[in-house]
Amino acid sequence: MTTLTPATEAELCEAIAGSAAARTPLEIAGGGTRRALGRPVQAEAAVSTAAISGIRLYEPGALTLVVAAGTPLAEVEAALAAEGQRLPFEPMDHRALLGSTGEPTIGGAVACGVSGPRRIQAGACRDSMIGVRFVNGRGEAVANGGRVMKNVTGYDLVKLMAGSYGTLGVLTEVAFKVLPRPERALTLVLEGLEDARAAAALSAAVTAPFDVNGAAHLPARNGTPARTLLRVEGLEAQAEYRATSLARVLAPFGEAGRVEGEAHEALWRDIRDAARFKGRDGAVWRLSLRPSDAPGAVARLRTALGADAFYDWAGGLVWLCLPETGDAGASAIRAETARLGGHATLIRASAATRAAVEVFEPEPAPLASISAGLRAKFDPAGILNPGRMRA
Amino acid sequence: MEMPQPDARALAARELLLRRLTEALGADGVISAAEELIAYECDALTAYRCPPMAVALPRTTREVAETVRICASLGVPIVPRGAGTSLAGGSLPTADSVILGVARMNRVLEVDYPNRVIRVQTGMTNLAVTGAVQGDGFFYAPDPSSQLACAIAGNIAMNSGGAHCLKYGVTTNNLMGVTMVTAEGEVVEIGGAHLDPAGYDLLGLICGSEGQLGIVTEATLRILATPEGARPVLMGFASSEVAGACVADIIRSGVIPVAIEFMDRPCIHATEAHAKAGYPLDVEALLIVEVEGSDAEIEAQLATIKEIAGRHSPMVMRESTSEAESKAIWLGRKAAFGAMGQLGDYICLDGTVPVGTLPEVLRRTAELSAQYGLEVANVFHAGDGNLHPLIIFNANAPGELEKAEALGADLLRLCVDVGGCLTGEHGVGVEKRDLMLHQYRPADLEQQMAVKDVFDPRWMLNPAKVFPLAISESRRTAA
Numbered sequence: 001m002t003t004l005t006p007a008t009e010a011e012l013c014e015a016i017a018g019s020a021a022a023r024t025p026l027e028i029a030g031g032g033t034r035r036a037l038g039r040p041v042q043a044e045a046a047v048s049t050a051a052i053s054g055i056r057l058y059e060p061g062a063l064t065l066v067v068a069a070g071t072p073l074a075e076v077e078a079a080l081a082a083e084g085q086r087l088p089f090e091p092m093d094h095r096a097l098l099g100s101t102g103e104p105t106i107g108g109a110v111a112c113g114v115s116g117p118r119r120i121q122a123g124a125c126r127d128s129m130i131g132v133r134f135v136n137g138r139g140e141a142v143a144n145g146g147r148v149m150k151n152v153t154g155y156d157l158v159k160l161m162a163g164s165y166g167t168l169g170v171l172t173e174v175a176f177k178v179l180p181r182p183e184r185a186l187t188l189v190l191e192g193l194e195d196a197r198a199a200a201a202l203s204a205a206v207t208a209p210f211d212v213n214g215a216a217h218l219p220a221r222n223g224t225p226a227r228t229l230l231r232v233e234g235l236e237a238q239a240e241y242r243a244t245s246l247a248r249v250l251a252p253f254g255e256a257g258r259v260e261g262e263a264h265e266a267l268w269r270d271i272r273d274a275a276r277f278k279g280r281d282g283a284v285w286r287l288s289l290r291p292s293d294a295p296g297a298v299a300r301l302r303t304a305l306g307a308d309a310f311y312d313w314a315g316g317l318v319w320l321c322l323p324e325t326g327d328a329g330a331s332a333i334r335a336e337t338a339r340l341g342g343h344a345t346l347i348r349a350s351a352a353t354r355a356a357v358e359v360f361e362p363e364p365a366p367l368a369s370i371s372a373g374l375r376a377k378f379d380p381a382g383i384l385n386p387g388r389m390r391a
Numbered sequence: 392m393e394m395p396q397p398d399a400r401a402l403a404a405r406e407l408l409l410r411r412l413t414e415a416l417g418a419d420g421v422i423s424a425a426e427e428l429i430a431y432e433c434d435a436l437t438a439y440r441c442p443p444m445a446v447a448l449p450r451t452t453r454e455v456a457e458t459v460r461i462c463a464s465l466g467v468p469i470v471p472r473g474a475g476t477s478l479a480g481g482s483l484p485t486a487d488s489v490i491l492g493v494a495r496m497n498r499v500l501e502v503d504y505p506n507r508v509i510r511v512q513t514g515m516t517n518l519a520v521t522g523a524v525q526g527d528g529f530f531y532a533p534d535p536s537s538q539l540a541c542a543i544a545g546n547i548a549m550n551s552g553g554a555h556c557l558k559y560g561v562t563t564n565n566l567m568g569v570t571m572v573t574a575e576g577e578v579v580e581i582g583g584a585h586l587d588p589a590g591y592d593l594l595g596l597i598c599g600s601e602g603q604l605g606i607v608t609e610a611t612l613r614i615l616a617t618p619e620g621a622r623p624v625l626m627g628f629a630s631s632e633v634a635g636a637c638v639a640d641i642i643r644s645g646v647i648p649v650a651i652e653f654m655d656r657p658c659i660h661a662t663e664a665h666a667k668a669g670y671p672l673d674v675e676a677l678l679i680v681e682v683e684g685s686d687a688e689i690e691a692q693l694a695t696i697k698e699i700a701g702r703h704s705p706m707v708m709r710e711s712t713s714e715a716e717s718k719a720i721w722l723g724r725k726a727a728f729g730a731m732g733q734l735g736d737y738i739c740l741d742g743t744v745p746v747g748t749l750p751e752v753l754r755r756t757a758e759l760s761a762q763y764g765l766e767v768a769n770v771f772h773a774g775d776g777n778l779h780p781l782i783i784f785n786a787n788a789p790g791e792l793e794k795a796e797a798l799g800a801d802l803l804r805l806c807v808d809v810g811g812c813l814t815g816e817h818g819v820g821v822e823k824r825d826l827m828l829h830q831y832r833p834a835d836l837e838q839q840m841a842v843k844d845v846f847d848p849r850w851m852l853n854p855a856k857v858f859p860l861a862i863s864e865s866r867r868t869a870a
Contacts, residue, residue, distance in 0.1 A: 061639030062746035062776070084645060115587070124587055126595055127564045142838045143831065148743040150561065150777040150815035152550045152599050153823075153830055154857060155839040159563065159595025163588065180645035203505040209528075209616040235645070237691040238684065245685070290584040291506050316506075316586055343589035361589035366579045371591050373845035378838070389590065 003046040009133065009141055009172040015047060016170065017139025020381040028166035028385050030070055030105030034112050036098045038165050038388040039359050040351045049107050052172050055079055057147065063178050064147055066131070069107025069171040076106050080178055088179045089125045090116030096278045098348055107171040113163025116272040117231070120206060120313050121213035122179065126162035131175030134161055137379025142169065149177045160374070166385040168378040182233035186243055187214070187264045188256040190228040195219060195295040198228045199315045201253040203291060205230045206314045208249045210242040215314040216271045228253070229267060276310050277321040283328035284321050284348035289340055291315035297336045305329045324349055330357040337361060360389055392439050392821055395855050395867060397487035404465040405444050408489070412447055415457045422446035431472070431490045436480040436822055438792060443470060443484035450495050452570055452578055452608040459606065460576030462489050468854045471602035473545030474516065476537045478739055479820030481549060481601055485854055493544045496608060499523050508567060508584045510611045513544035517551075520612060529614040532559035535816065536728065547607050550599030552816035557774035558649045559615070561816065563598040568611035571597065574847035583611055596842065601818050602853040604846035618683035621649065623720045624693055626700050627674030627707035631655055634676035635749035637703040638773045641680065642746070644699055646692050651774035652679040652724050655753065658731070658768035658781075665730035668723030671707045678773065679724055727770045728781070734766070736786040738799050739779055742806030743815035746776045755805055756780055763798040777815035778806065804829050819857045827859055836862060
């Protein structure tokens with residue numbers, strides 16, 4: 001398969017216009033580390049944005065960063081760290097879970113709408129995005145939003161592009177609102193809570209006014225006791241005050257231990273990257289639910305499917321690992337989301353499984369028709385990542 | 392303001408329309424008498440007025456859907472309306488339209504503290520949402536200045552912001568789900584009490600679409616725990632440039648204040664004459680910076696802020712030490728718009744600029760103000776660069792409205808030219824519609840209009856807004 005690697009947006013426009021005219025289906029990739037997310041793409045050629053790279057504008061005093069889509073995430077994070085700032089949404093690195101190689105790019109993280117533990121307090125990937133440039137399926141460059149954090153001029157296509165997996169357009173540039181790194185960060189740890197009790201502890205923590213920005217629960221497994229993790233950050237004095245106050249809120253659930261420094265960083269990196277399932281066989285699912293519904297759903301899916309689970313986002317994000325047999329648990333999982341509301345995405349499975357089951361939650365008919373309508377408008381020839389989201 | 396010719400077919404359907412709306416909503420759900428329609432002929436952009444054919448005031452999502460189906464079947468355009476507080480003419484009627492107002496849909500449907508969400512009907516006012524939960528220690532973060540009156544429906548339509556969005560974001564960052572009636576009158580659910588979309592981010596698309604993609608009747612909103620306390624510090628500077636540099640340094644320091652408000656000399660003087668808040672009159676620019684948290688956290692943050700401000704030779708630095716002092720500091724800022732009203736009529740602009748360009752933009756604003764011979768006062772959210780220049784004019788003097796509008800357009804072009812945008816939180820409406828091509832190229836707007844084609848193929852929802860009439864004409868007339 002040929003891979004086109006345009007170096008500029010203009011070259012990308014030309015490549016896509018040519019493919020649209022020839023009706024050549026294209027697989028779109030940044031660094032290629034998230035290629036196994038979604039359904040397998042039916043493509044005859046590939047387009048990589050890796051050469052459309054570089055930080056275009058960075059104004060730390062305005063909390064603003066504009067970056068070309070193919071820029072490695074590591075380069076972005078290093079530039080921000082040098083100024084004591086960071087991306088608010090803590091994007092997951094999928095390499096360990098998916099067994100992929102290469103360098104994750106900012107465009108890839110945006111196209112897949114990747115948000116980590118800080119989602120509950122700092123918002124999703126899309127919430128940090130303030131502008132995009134992309135090339136649609138006709139080969140036309142389109143700009144939306146800009147480089148200021150308050151902007152309601154026209155429709156918000158910025159958010160639409162986040163998590164659209166390259167099926168509406170190929171990103172060339174993204175602008176973000178960034179945030180300062182805290183002076184201090186630490187984790188409070190409760191041990192030995194069963195799921196429902198842990199969910200109550202997570203809820204108590206995030207409904208207290210201490211700006212908890214990480215709230216996860218790792219159920220017991222293989223003799224390791226269950227751990228409930230709560231992250232607080234801030235200026236030196238602020239973080240201390242928040243941790244002490246939060247420990248008081250959590251007192252009914254047990255005495256909270258403290259983890260700081262590299263161990264603290266590692267804890268949240270592991271939550272972010274679903275490291276619990278690393279190196280283990282099986283299908284991996286990600287469920288977004290009303291947090292209080294999650295323990296019940298997990299209990300039923302453990303029994304029905306032999307699933308192992310952990311919780312992020314104050315309990316509202318459930319990660320499941322289960323045997324990849326039959327439909328990889330799809331019907332049992334979707335019965336839960338149908339009953340409770342919320343949605344489930346198959347994150348890791350063989351290409352055959354991902355082709356056979358709905359990777360993304362099926363949409364009710366009126367919404368499916370809107371989504372299909374948008375796709376047809378943005379990419380009339382259907383050449384951008386065909387099949388990646390819906391068959 | 393140019394508006395399209397009313398559609399003769401829609402006008403001719405008026406009697407049948409009124410009969411069917413009355414059947415569906417009851418006599419008290421439909422307004423059609425000329426003297427009563429006057430109340431709906433404009434929103435807060437009062438310079439433009441046009442009575443609609445009728446006003447429909449449904450009470451339920453089902454009645455909204457029925458209203459939409461009736462209008463669709465008769466080819467009558469719909470102008471959705473929340474509380475009518477739009478400063479951009481977002482709910483200005485057309486002569487051939489029905490106003491669909493959600494004001495009667497103002498109930499709380501569900502409060503769920505453990506999951507930090509509230510579900511409301513969208514006719515509820517912004518402040519009433521916080522009012523419903525504050526007794527239990529929660530609040531709804533977006534706080535537009537009009538929050539006492541404005542409806543959640545309009546907040547969603549315009550993606551409203553407020554003074555505190557530097558920390559908490561704007562409506563789109565706090566909206567989790569909606570019930571929406573489509574242009575065909577179908578009821579759809581998008582999002583809910585869970586996070587993030589199952590497919591394309593339709594919720595993100597609908598928020599800020601100015602009522603042109605559907606009518607949002609219910610909303611699930613994020614509520615947050617009320618901070619333990621908040622305290623402002625007031626600082627005066629010798630020039631706007633210095634104040635602007637101070638803002639950038641505060642933001643860089645790692646402290647994220649919940650608000651950084653900026654007032655310039657004309658605004659300080661007008662406000663002081665009106666509200667007597669004790670503001671210093673010898674400074675060129677004034678900042679009000681507010682931080683939140685426990686007493687200890689507030690002390691720590693204010694210490695950093697005062698240390699930074701100290702490097703910019705402040706002429707005044709007044710830290711609140713009590714509730715009464717906090718109130719006094721905010722008194723002038725909150726009275727600013729009212730105070731401007733004492734000076735004359737005014738147009739309130741809403742452009743956003745990159746924070747680093749604030750000094751240049753303020754200097755150019757003063758030059759343009761002098762050039763036009765119209766006073767401009769600046770009061771705005773400095774942390775995010777969202778300007779609110781107020782152009783003072785006399786509406787009774789012939790030609791002065793047009794002159795003020797021309798100055799406004801120049802100021803908005805300036806915002807775009809330095810890397811900003813036309814509107815930070817008010818929306819495009821009719822007011823900024825014809826400036827859209829200054830910010831976006833035709834291909835950019837074509838892509839946005841293609842979105843409307845999907846949701847509203849006949850272009851019946853909130854016609855003649857957002858897009859310049861010339862570029863939307865073929866779509867509007869195709870219907």
